[in-house]
Amino acid sequence: MSNDSGPAQGDPRDEIIEYLPAMRAFAMSLTRNSAAADDLVQDTIVKAWKNFDKFKEGTNLRAWLFMILRNTFYSSRRKAKREVADVDGAMAATLSEKPAHDGRLAMADFEKAFAQLSDEQREALILVGASGFSYEEAAETCKVAVGTIKSRINRARHRLAEIMELHEDEALELTDSATTAVVSASMQPRKSIA
Amino acid sequence: MEQKEPKSNLEWQIDENLRKVYQRTVEEDVPDKFLDLLKQLKDQDAHNEQ
Numbered sequence: 409m410s411n412d413s414g415p416a417q418g419d420p421r422d423e424i425i426e427y428l429p430a431m432r433a434f435a436m437s438l439t440r441n442s443a444a445a446d447d448l449v450q451d452t453i454v455k456a457w458k459n460f461d462k463f464k465e466g467t468n469l470r471a472w473l474f475m476i477l478r479n480t481f482y483s484s485r486r487k488a489k490r491e492v493a494d495v496d497g498a499m500a501a502t503l504s505e506k507p508a509h510d511g512r513l514a515m516a517d518f519e520k521a522f523a524q525l526s527d528e529q530r531e532a533l534i535l536v537g538a539s540g541f542s543y544e545e546a547a548e549t550c551k552v553a554v555g556t557i558k559s560r561i562n563r564a565r566h567r568l569a570e571i572m573e574l575h576e577d578e579a580l581e582l583t584d585s586a587t588t589a590v591v592s593a594s595m596q597p598r599k600s601i602a
Numbered sequence: 603m604e605q606k607e608p609k610s611n612l613e614w615q616i617d618e619n620l621r622k623v624y625q626r627t628v629e630e631d632v633p634d635k636f637l638d639l640l641k642q643l644k645d646q647d648a649h650n651e652q
Contacts, residue, residue, distance in 0.1 A: 419644075428636055433627035445627075450639060457643045518619045537617040538624035565616055 420469075421460050424453065427473050430539060434474055437534040438481045440523050448484075452477040471541070471549045478531060478550065485527070521571040529564035532557050 431452060435445035455476050456463075463472050522530065528550075535546040536557065547554040 421640075421644075425632075425637070425640060428632045429628045429630070432630070432632070433624045436627045437624065446633065446635075449636065453636060453639055454643065457640070515619070515623065519623060522620075522623070533616075533620060534624060538620040565613055568616055569612055 420463075420465055421457060423469055424456060424473065427470050430470065431473055431477055434531075434534060434539065435477060435481070437522075437530060437538075438478065438527065440519075448477060448481055451480050455480065468545060468548070471545050474535070474549045475551070482527070517572065521568050524571055525564050525567055529560050529567065532560035533564045536561055 428449070431449050432445060435448040435452075436442060439445045439448060452473065456473055459476075463469065525533070531550065532546060535541040535549060536543060541549065543554050543557050546557045550557065
């Protein structure tokens with residue numbers, strides 16, 4: 409793909425590239441495993457490509473891609489249901505201790521707590537809380553009512569606060585050096601991908 | 603700006619953390635394998651249409 413001459417050759421599928429970083433982040437939040445996330449993105453790319461005639465041009469490509477991604481995730485998850493249940497059980501056991509924190513939260517603790525949410529809660533929270541989807545877009549992506557998205561988000565937030573034993577008056581911030589790196593990285597100009 | 607709903611401090615901070623976790627992946631370079639895959643799909647189509 410070596411085009412240095414502005415907008416692509418008129419193939420709308422080329423726009424998929426722009427959403428790859430967001431797709432990876434969404435896949436990562438669903439699978440919480442980078443190898444699985446990359447497999448998921450790969451399957452999504454192939455499906456999106458082969459079914460692109462079903463995408464209505466001018467509508468929301470990001471929501472469409474995210475929808476394929478989550479459908480792919482859930483159908484492979486259904487296949488691996490038993491395994492997953494065991495993993496979740498084991499994980500819940502190791503996480504029953506209250507994370508050590510002094511009113512602050514290490515990113516690792518937050519991620520552990522996040523991992524304990526249900527898939528539906530995690531996905532709603534990521535879509536609206538992190539990737540900037542409106543409630544309506546998130547509802548469209550997940551094929552549920554807007555009210556369902558709202559209540560999943562509310563329950564997810566409560567659950568997170570509960571798991572981490574946080575209260576309204578406690579500060580919750582990431583102070584890891586990793587966070588500083590993340591924050592400073594986001595200040596840099598975006599690299600173009602193509 | 604239209605607020606979705608007034609957010610409590612806790613909600614705001616949860617979202618802030620979420621964004622950081624999410625951003626970390628978004629900021630990573632996209633692995634070449636995905637770009638290669640797209641190119642492959644494209645070449646395949648070009649081939650089939652001939």
